[in-house]
Amino acid sequence: MSNVFEEIAGLDKLIHEPARLAIMTILSNSQSADFLALQRLTGLTSGNLSVHLSKLAEGELITYEKQFVDKKPKTQIKITKKGQQALEKHWLQLENFRANVQKLKPE
Amino acid sequence: MKSISQTKFLSENYSTLHGLKGVPVGLCLLLISLWANGLHDSTKNFSLPMILVFGSLLLLIAVDQYYKRTFGEVKPTFASRRTQWIGYLTFAILAIVAFWADVTYNLPVNFYGLLFAVILLIDKPKVTLPLNKFSIIKLILSICIILASISPLYLGANWWNTFGVRTTLLGVTMLIGLLMVTEGVIWHTFFVKSLPAAEAKDE
Numbered sequence: 532m533s534n535v536f537e538e539i540a541g542l543d544k545l546i547h548e549p550a551r552l553a554i555m556t557i558l559s560n561s562q563s564a565d566f567l568a569l570q571r572l573t574g575l576t577s578g579n580l581s582v583h584l585s586k587l588a589e590g591e592l593i594t595y596e597k598q599f600v601d602k603k604p605k606t607q608i609k610i611t612k613k614g615q616q617a618l619e620k621h622w623l624q625l626e627n628f629r630a631n632v633q634k635l636k637p638e
Numbered sequence: 639m640k641s642i643s644q645t646k647f648l649s650e651n652y653s654t655l656h657g658l659k660g661v662p663v664g665l666c667l668l669l670i671s672l673w674a675n676g677l678h679d680s681t682k683n684f685s686l687p688m689i690l691v692f693g694s695l696l697l698l699i700a701v702d703q704y705y706k707r708t709f710g711e712v713k714p715t716f717a718s719r720r721t722q723w724i725g726y727l728t729f730a731i732l733a734i735v736a737f738w739a740d741v742t743y744n745l746p747v748n749f750y751g752l753l754f755a756v757i758l759l760i761d762k763p764k765v766t767l768p769l770n771k772f773s774i775i776k777l778i779l780s781i782c783i784i785l786a787s788i789s790p791l792y793l794g795a796n797w798w799n800t801f802g803v804r805t806t807l808l809g810v811t812m813l814i815g816l817l818m819v820t821e822g823v824i825w826h827t828f829f830v831k832s833l834p835a836a837e838a839k840d841e
Contacts, residue, residue, distance in 0.1 A: 556642055557649040561712045564649070568710030572648055574834030607713070 542628075545590045546621045550575055551583050555618045558593060558610035566606055584608065592617055648832060652712035655832075656705045657825025659698060664818025666694035671811040675804055709833075729757055740807045746795055751787030751810035755780040775824055779817050786813050 546555055553573050557564055564572075570580050587593045592614030596607045610618070648655070669690050705711075714722070736749035758780040787810055789797060795806075803809040 552642065553645050556645050557712070560646055560650045560715070561652070562715050564712040565710045568652065568712045570836075571709050571833050572645060572652075572712075574836050576837045579837065 542624055543617060543621055545586065545592065546617055548583075550579065551587060552621075554580075554583060554587065555592065555610065555614060558608060559615055559618050563596065563607040563609045566608065569608065587614070644832070649712055650714075650718070652709075653705075653714065655825065655829040656701075656709075657822040657827075657829060658701045658704070660818045660822035660825070662694040662697035662701060664815045664820075664822060665697070666690055666815070667818065668812055668815030671808050671815065675802070675808050675812075729753075737807075746788075746790035746806075748787040748806045748810045750807060751783050751814065754814050755783040755787065758783070775821060775828075779821055782817060783810070783814060786810050 546552055550573060554569060557569060557572050566577075566580070566584075569575075569584075570577060573580065575583070584593065584595075588595065591611060594609050594611055596609060598605050598607060670687050673686055673690070732753055733750065736753045739745075739749045758776050787806075790806055798804070798806055798809040801809070803812065
């Protein structure tokens with residue numbers, strides 16, 4: 532049986548952070564979202580959100596797409612294929628972790 | 639921050655939760671049926687309903703812009719959009735058939751209203767606790783419309799005349815319009831309250 536604490540250590544910290552997990556969840560259930568929608572859905576300040584988005588972009592889990600709407604720049608944020616796979620893997624790891632913890636419970 | 643399941647629900651249904659979009663449509667239905675109720679056989683001037691439709695479209699555009707500027711935009715997945723469009727098309731076809739049946743056959747049941755009530759029940763976002771209040775509102779509105787649509791069965795064919803309404807179809811359409819406006823305002827309030835509180839800004 533694998534060590535559950537090793538499993539915890541194996542979780543992707545880039546995704547596991549609550550704010551980033553919320554961002555990834557939003558993006559995985561949509562084609563794209565703009566900065567304002569992400570801010571409203573997460574409740575983060577614009578500074579905090581920008582920091583988290585930068586980290587996710589550095590990890591190639593999201594991309595930015597700049598468009599011009601009514602001559603105004605608008606950034607659409609999308610999850611990448613790598614980001615989608617990383618998120619699914621993360622949920623699977625959490626489920627396996629939960630299952631293993633259940634097995635460790637004293638009878 | 640909300641739980642992941644609530645965040646997932648809000649992001650999947652972001653644009654459908656923009657309740658105020660139903661207000662111009664509801665107002666248009668209500669006002670046009672009020673106009674139709676006051677029609678005389680000799681009336682051939684349709685400029686007022688055309689103005690109402692145009693005004694509703696402008697209001698709808700304004701509401702859409704309000705949501706984009708205040709709450710941003712989450713574009714639904716292609717599969718979601720496809721399902722939505724199939725739904726709209728199906729509803730449009732069924733609405734035409736129901737309307738035709740209502741004006742052709744003088745039955746004590748209003749098919750247009752019943753169709754609308756059914757759509758309200760099935761066109762609800764998939765909710766997770768504790769956001770079930772979205773479902774409850776739709777259920778209550780649906781029941782009101784069903785009761786109004788079958789009202790001639792238990793109140794008599796001409797009971798709408800008591801309120802100065804000439805036909806069941808007009809009465810049900812007025813009710814649908816009014817309920818759409820009410821639902822839109824309530825839905826919008828729920829939407830705003832469901833969003834997480836903003837973090838305090840760093841000093």
